[in-house]
Amino acid sequence: MKDFGFTITKDRQIDYDQHDHRLLQFVLENEPSFQACISCGGCTATCSAGNLIDFNIRKLNMLLRRGETEGLEKEINKCMLCGKCMLVCPRGINTRNVILKIKEAIQKFR
Amino acid sequence: MKLEGKKRIWDDYQKEIADNNYYFQRSCIRQNFFPGSEHAFLKILKNELGKDICDDEHHTTCTGIGYHADVVLFETIMTVVARHFALMTEKGYENMIISCVTSFGIYTEILETWKHFPDVLKKVRQHLKKATGREFEIPKNIAHASDIIFKFREEIAARAKYRLINRNTGEPLKIVEHIGCHYSKMFPVHGVGGAEFPYVLQGMVESWGGQIIDYPERRHCCGFGFRQYLVKANRGYSVANSKKKFESMKPYKPDMIVCNCPGCTMFMDKWQYTISEMEGKTYDENGFGIPVLTYEEMAGLVLGYNPWELGLQMHEVQSEPLLDKMGVAYHPDEKYKDAAGNYLGEPAFPTNLKVCV
Amino acid sequence: MTKKVAIIGGGIAGMEAASVLSRMDIEVLLIEKRQQLGGHVGEWDHLFPNFRPASEITRSLLNALQNNNIKICANTVVTGIARKAGLFEVKTNQNQNFKVDGILLATGFDLFDAHKKEEYGYGIYENVITSADLEKKLKGGNVLTTASGCVPKRIAMIHCVGSRDEKAGYFHCSRVCCITAVKQAIEIRQKLPNVEIFCFYMDLRMYGKGFEEIYREAQEKWGIQFVRGRLSEAGENIDGGLQIKSEDTLSGRPLKMIVDMIVLMVGMVPAESTSQMAKMLGIHLSGDGFIAHDDVHFGSNITNVPGIFTAGTITSPMTISDTIADARSAALKICEYIA
C-alpha cells in the first residue's frame, strides 16, 4: 500500500450500530440499578483513584452504555473498589457491583 | 422519502436568477483541475442558449482559499471582491455569475456583511479607491454558475443528445449530488432549494432523465475544509470525511457523483484514488470507482460534447463505464491527445483503481 | 343585573373558567372557533404523570358546563372587539354582536410546526413523526408501525423541537415536552416491549409533581435510555431506517445510530391568533410572543388593558394542572373586576 505521509483518521464518532452490547446487557441484567444513572458525576468527583489520575468512572459507565468497550478493561482495573461512589450516588446505584459485573463481563466476553 | 415534502421546501427556497447579461467570475480549482468545465459552461451559454456573458481576463482569484486558511484577512478579501465588482461595473454588467462555490459563499457573506454594516462597505469603497482608483456598484443579481444551468435545464433537455438513462436497462442513472457546504449552508436563502434538501443539482438531473440518490451522509462535507487539506498532517482527517460519504452511498450503487463545487469534485474524485491506494478499497462494483463529474461536464455529456474535450480523462476516476451506460460515443484512442491531435503520452496508472486502457 | 363575560377559546382553560364563573352567577359566552370544545387536550390520548385518559378531563369539564349561565358559541371566530360605555362589544364571523362586561382570553397555543426544522426531515422522511402524531396514533389504538408496516425496533424521541432554539425562532422552554417524552416512551414500551427507546435531550426539566418519579421509572422499569445531546440531522437509509447524528455530550463524542422511527417532541408556541388579538386589543406581548403580564409575580391573568384577562397557555406553556389553576384564578380576577 502506498505511503502518502498521512493515514485515514479514525472516526471519533460513536457508531452505535457497530458495537457489541453484550457487556452492557450482562451488567444491566445482573445489576439493574445501573439503569438509573443520570451521569451526574458524583461518583467520579469522590473517587479515590479519580483524584489521583484521569480515571472517570462516570464516563466509563457512559461509554459502556454506548457499547464503546475498547479500553474499558485497562481503565476499570484502576478501581480500588473502596465504595465511596456508592455512598454518594443520588440514584442509589450499586456502583461497586456495577464494576464487579463489568470485570466479570470482560472475562466472559473476551 | 416523500417528494411532496421536498417540494414544499423547494417552494420555500425559490431564488431569483437573472435571465441574461452576465459577468463571469472563474474558479481557481475548476479551471485548473477540470478546465473543460468552464469551457463547456461558456459554450453552453453562448452557443446553446445564446446568452451574453463576459469572461473577463482581468479578474483574479477571490483569495477564498487564503481566507479560509486564515492567511488572508476579511478586509483584504472584501477589497479583492470589491475590485471584481468594479471590473463588472466598468464592463457595464449588473448580474454576476460565480463559478466557484467557495467564492460564491464569500461573495454572499460579504454582501450580507455590507447589508448589516454599511460602515464596512464605506470603508471598503475607500480602500479600493485608494488602492486602484476604481469604484463599484453592488451587483443586482448574484448567481452560482449552477444556478444558471438549473434555470435553463429544460432548454438544455430540449437540445439533449443523450439522457441520464442507462441504455442497457432503460433505467434512470442513479446519481449522487453534492452541493458543497458554502453553496447554501451559510445562507440557505441564496441556494436553490435551501440547505437541507437543495434542488439545484437535483433539478438538472431530473430534467435530464436521471434519478437522485438521497443517502444518509448526503449533507456531510467532502472533507476539503481548506486547513484540513492544506496542512499535510490534517489530510487524514480530510480523506476520512470523503470516506464516510462513500461508505454511506455505496449500498445505493450510484452510477456517478455530480458536484456543485470545484473543491468537492476534486476531493470526491482524488480521495477515491487515495483510499484505493491506502486500503485497496473502491466504491463501485467493478473496481473503477464512482465517476465524479462537475455539473458542466454532466450538461456537456447530455448535449453530446466530446468527453475528451470536456476533460473527463483529467479525472482520477475514469468515466468510460459511465459513458458506456449513457451510450455516449467516444474514441478511446483520442483520450490522451491534445486538441491538435498530438499524443500526450499516458499518465501513471493507479495500483488498485481500474482504468480503461 | 347579571354580569356578562365573554371567554374566547374553548380549550380546557376557557372551559374551567366558564364553569367557575357560571357558578358565581355570571353569564358566560364561551366562544370556540372549532366545532368541538376541549382544544389540544381533546386530541390527546393519555396524560402525564398518571397516564389518565385525556377524555376524562374534557368530559368532566364538559359536564360542568351544563349550566343555564353558559352559552357556547361553536364554530365562531371573534372578528372585532370594541369598547363602548364601559362595556365590550364583541363581533363574530356569525354576525353576532355581544355586549359583555369583561373578556377572558383563553386561545391557547399552537404546536410548533416541525417542518421548520428541515434537517429533521419531518414531512419528507416517512418515519419522522411528531409527538402530536404519535398521540393520534395511540388514540387510534392501532399497533405502532413504521411506514412500511413493520414493528419498530428502535425509536428516538427528540426533545426541544421548536423550543429553546434560536434557529427555530423560539427561546422559551415549553415545559411539558420532557415529561411528555417520558410518558410517550413508557406507553410505547408498554405496547411494544421489545422496542429500544432513546430520548435525546438538552436538559431534562422534570419540575412537576411526580415527574421525576416517572422519569426514574422510565429508566429503571422500562429501560428507556436518555442521551444528552441535540439531534443535528437525520438522513434516510436505503431501507427506510433513519440515521441520526448528535453529540453524546456526556461522553464528549459524536454519536450516530440507526433508528426505525423518530418522534419529534414539538413545543408550544404562541398561537397565530395571539398576536392578532393583541394588536386588535392593544395588549402587550412579551419577547417570546406570548401575552405579557406587567408584574411577573402578581400579574397573572391581568393584561395591560383593564377588563381583559387571560387564562392558560396564551401567556406561556403550561401543564394541564397549571392551566386549570390559572383558569380558576382568572375567574377570581375577572369577578373582582366586574363586581
Add this chain to the structure above:
Amino acid sequence: MAYHHFVLPFSIGMAALFAILMVKFTIWIVKLESVDKRLIRKNLFSVKTLDAMGEVFMESLLHRKIFRKNPMLGYMHMSLAFGWFLLILFGNFQAQFYTRTMLHPPYFPIFFNFFVTTSEEYLFKASFEFLMDLFLLIVLTGLFIAISKRFYSRIVGLKKTTKLKFFDKLALTSLWFIFPLRLLAESFTSGLYNNGDFLTGSLGSFFARHLMVEKLALPAWWGYSLALGFFFVALPYSRYMHIPAEVLLIFLRKYGVRTRREFTSYSDIEVRSCSRCGICIDACQINNALGINNIQSVYFLRSIRERSVGDEKLFTCMLCGRCENICPVGIQLSDLRMTQRNKNGVQNTSTYDFLVPPKYKVADVLYFAGCMTHLTPAIKKSMLKIFDIAGVNYYFMDSDKEACCGRPLIQSGHYENAAKLMEYNKKLIRQSKAKVLVTSCPICYKTFKEDYKLNIHVMHHTEYILKLVEVGILLLEKGDSKVVYHDPCELGRGLGIYEEPRILLNKVARLLHPDEERENAFCCGGSLGSFNLSTQQRNIIRDDALAKLMKPNPDKLITACPLCKKTFSKGTKVQVLDIAELVAASVIVPEAKKALDMQKHETVLVE
C-alpha cells in the same frame, strides 16, 4: 448365641455406616493441607485431644451452645443425642451385666429385651430396667418436640426451619420411627412376658389386654431394626452426617486448624458439620428486616455441598458475622463465604501504578483515615484535633492521596488485587518508621491488623484515644448527654473491641444500653461486605437496627465507624457521632498539659 433374622437390617446398616464413615474421614484427613496435617501431628498427643473430647461431650451430646441460645431447642437436641447415647451406653452395661462378659454381638444390647425375656436375675436388673425406660422416655419427648418443630417451627421459637432433601427425608423418617417402634416392640414383648418397667411394662400390659401382642411383637422388632438400618445407611448422605463430621471438626479445631482463603478439606468438613439447625437464619438481618430467607449460611453451605453457589447467595451477605457468632457448631461462616468469593487467578488484573508514594516522611504515629472517613470529615477533624492537643508527632498518610486499604477488594474476592494496594501502603508505613498506626475506620483496621502482617502496633482510634486518656495526656470532661453505643461489626465481632469504647464513653457521657449490643449488635446495613443489596434494602436494614438501638431514647447515637455513622445519620434525627467527635468535644486543655513529660508519650508508643 442369641440370634434372629430381624437383627440383619440393623447389623448391615451399622456395618455400612462404619465403613462409609471410615472412608470419608480418611479422605478428609488425607486431603487436608500439609500445614494442617502438621498441626494434627503436633497436637495429637497433647492435652488438646482431651480438650476436644470434652467439647465433643459438651457440644455434640449436651448441645450446650444451643441450650444457651434456646433452651427448648437445646433440650430437643440434647434429649435426642444424649438420651440416645445413654440408651446405648447403659444398654451395653445392661448386656454386660447380664452376660457377665464383654463379648456379645453388637445387636444384642440393642434388642436386649427381645432376647432376654425370662425373669432371670442379674446385677442392678431393676435399676437398668428403670433407667432404660427413663432414657427412652427422654428421647421420645425430644422426638415429640422435633416432630412438632417440623410441623410447626414456632414451638421452639424458630421463625423458620430448614428445607429438606431426599436422603434427609429418609433419615428423618427412619429416625422418627426408631424410638416409637422400640417403644412398641419392647412394650409388646413386655406385654407378652409380663415384665418391663414403668413405661414398657405398663404400656405392655395395656397392649396385652387390648391387642394380640403375640402377633405384633415380632413385626415391631423387625420394624425397629429396619428403621435403625435405614437410618444408618441414609446417615452419611443426609444432614445427620453433621454428627460425625462435627466430632472431627472439634478435634481439628482444637489442633489449631482454621478456614483458609481457599476452600480446603477443612472447609469441606465445616460445610458437612452444619447441623442445619437454622439458628443462623434467625440471626440474619437480611432475613429479619428484608424477609430474604434463602441466602443465609445454612442455605449457603448447602449450595456449596450442591455446587450451586450463585451470586445472590454469595454477594448479598453483609459479612456482619452475626451468624458466625451464634453458630452452635462454631463454623467460620464469613471466612467460608470468602472462600467462594475468591477470584484469585481469574481477575487479578488491576493495576495501581498511579499510586506513587509521596516524599519520605518520618513520624511516631501514622494516621490512616480511610476512604469512608473522607466522606465524614468531622471524624478526621476530631482526630487531628486530638493529635494536636496530645502533641503527637503524627503523619496523616492518606490526607490527600488516598489509597484504599484493600479490604473492600478482599471482600469481593480479589485478594491479589488488594495485595497491590497493601504493598503500596506497607511501603508508606515502613518508610515512616512509625511505631503506631492509628486508623479511624474499622474496615481498614481489620485488614491492617490481619492481612498486612505489620510489625508495628495497629490501633483503632478508640483504643488509641483511650490509651491517651489512661496515661493522662488527654483530660476529658464528663457531659450529661445520654448516649447509646453501636458496635461496628468489624470492630466488635471482627476484632473484639467492646470495652474500650464503653470505658471512653463512660468518661464523657451517660452510656445507655440497648437490648442487643456487643457480640449481638446489629449491622448498620451500610456494610461493604454486601455487593447486591439495593439502597432501599439497606435503608430497611438500617431502620430496623436503628429502631432497636434507639429504644433507650438516647440524645446521641455514638459509633466508631465512618460507614456506620454515614448510614445511621441518614435514618434518624438523633445526632449520630463518631466516638472521636464526642471525645474531641469533651477534651479539656489544661495549662498543666504542657508540662507533661515525654515519658508518657513513650508509654503510648511502646505499647
